[in-house]
């Protein structure tokens with residue numbers, strides 16, 4: 001485990017804190033293991049998942065947290081969709097297929113684009129270096145190096161932690177230990193900074209909502225015109 | 235792959251009867267997809283004025299697919315079919331970018347319906363055999379799918395003419411039913 005810019009908050013402090021609603025997103029390129037990890041959190045079977053080209057939402061309790069986790073597809077021609085979900089999240093889980101050396105550069109670029117998004121800088125990021133059960137899996141130093149992680153997260157002020165894991169190894173109570181620990185770290189970072197993070201999320205969410213409301217208004221207008229024209233023709 | 239072989243995959247599922255609702259604008263390719271699933275001839279298909287149902291039984295299991303006409307004057311009747319839907323399959327013409335906003339708006343309205351609460355949505359991005367068909371990312375933005383937050387949704391690029399991708403879409407449907415998401419919350 002490697003932590004950057006991250007200090008642990010005293011365990012005891014957390015115990016006194018109220019239940020908290022936290023929104024997270026799990027990202028990474030296709031085939032990394034995002035859906036398997038998500039099922040693991042939900043305690044659902046992790047075998048036999050289908051590639052995601054879309055959106056799913058997992059709601060579950062994790063310690064004192066009520067978590068909403070967005071699981072999005074990571075395919076190249078779907079990654080442009082990620083930005084729609086970034087304003088409202090408190091933190092990010094980024095999953096990597098550590099065994100796929102050919103795609104590590106693609107993984108780096110997708111992570112770079114993500115971290116450099118204005119809604120992500122400053123937010124905590126848990127990196128799951130997944131598929132460690134496979135022989136050729138990269139170790140954490142390799143991963144930090146190949147992702148140019150140190151420079152990337154420091155420049156964008158993202159507290160970051162890397163966990164070597166194997167999402168396929170268990171679900172629910174039998175879930176992979178490093179993933180559980182990584183999640184605990186992520187939630188601690190979030191709750192340690194909950195007020196300012198929450199304020200920021202609300203502000204950025206509201207800005208996005210206004211932008212979208214404008215766009216939808218214009219769009220509705222356009223659809224209405226098209227419908228009217230068609231009605232005239234019919 | 236016909237409906238029967240699809241059904242065999244479902245044997246382990248606890249549900250006894252599945253209701254799949256096939257919706258989308260006129261000319262999207264709903265009826266062609268349905269015929270393809272049922273391994274029927276797809277050379278003479280007319281716009282649907284009412285609805286088509288295909289229903290197949292196997293091992294006490296029944297899969298009912300309802301295909302309803304998408305013309306504008308028929309759309310108000312869609313709501314008559316919402317009850318007990320396990321999965322919504324929404325078909326779009328991926329090459330008809332001019333209608334993305336309209337079809338996105340129709341889908342958005344559909345999903346506000348209480349009776350479809352929590353139902354997973356498979357979007358068949360049909361007519362991928364046409365050269366100007368849009369990619370899943372473009373479709374998601376064009377239809378404004380990111381506004382959908384209380385339904386799982388999946389885009390499956392396909393062509394009802396060549397059959398490519400149709401089966402993969404059904405695989406997603408089965409996996410989402412197995413995990414219990416097809417049931418109403």
Ligand SMILES: Nc1nc2c(ncn2[C@@H]2O[C@H](COP(=O)(O)OP(=O)(O)OP(=O)(O)O)[C@@H](O)[C@H]2O)c(=O)[nH]1
Pocket residue numbers: 028029030031032033034035036037048049050051052053072073074075095130131132133134165166167168169
């Ligand atoms: N060996 C091994 N395989 C894994 C592990 N985690 C996931 N996989 C496999 O990797 C494949 C992809 O997993 P998914 O969870 O579907 O990947 P994803 O990141 O959700 O991919 P997209 O939905 O396409 O973006 C599946 O075949 C999983 O079984 C792991 O820890 N070890």
Ligand SMILES: Nc1nc2c(ncn2[C@@H]2O[C@H](COP(=O)(O)OP(=O)(O)OP(=O)(O)O)[C@@H](O)[C@H]2O)c(=O)[nH]1
Pocket residue numbers: 258259260261262263264265266267279280281282283302303304305325360361362363364392393394395396
């Ligand atoms: N190129 C191409 N044409 C398709 C495809 N699927 C359907 N079509 C054509 O699109 C037209 C409309 O197909 P239908 O299946 O009747 O569409 P529908 O959605 O049932 O339309 P309504 O019944 O009016 O709601 C037909 O001419 C089909 O041959 C496809 O994958 N590729």
Ligand SMILES: [Mg+2]
Pocket residue numbers: 034035036050051052071072073
């Ligand atoms: Mg996935």
Ligand SMILES: [Mg+2]
Pocket residue numbers: 264265266280281282301302303304
């Ligand atoms: Mg039809």
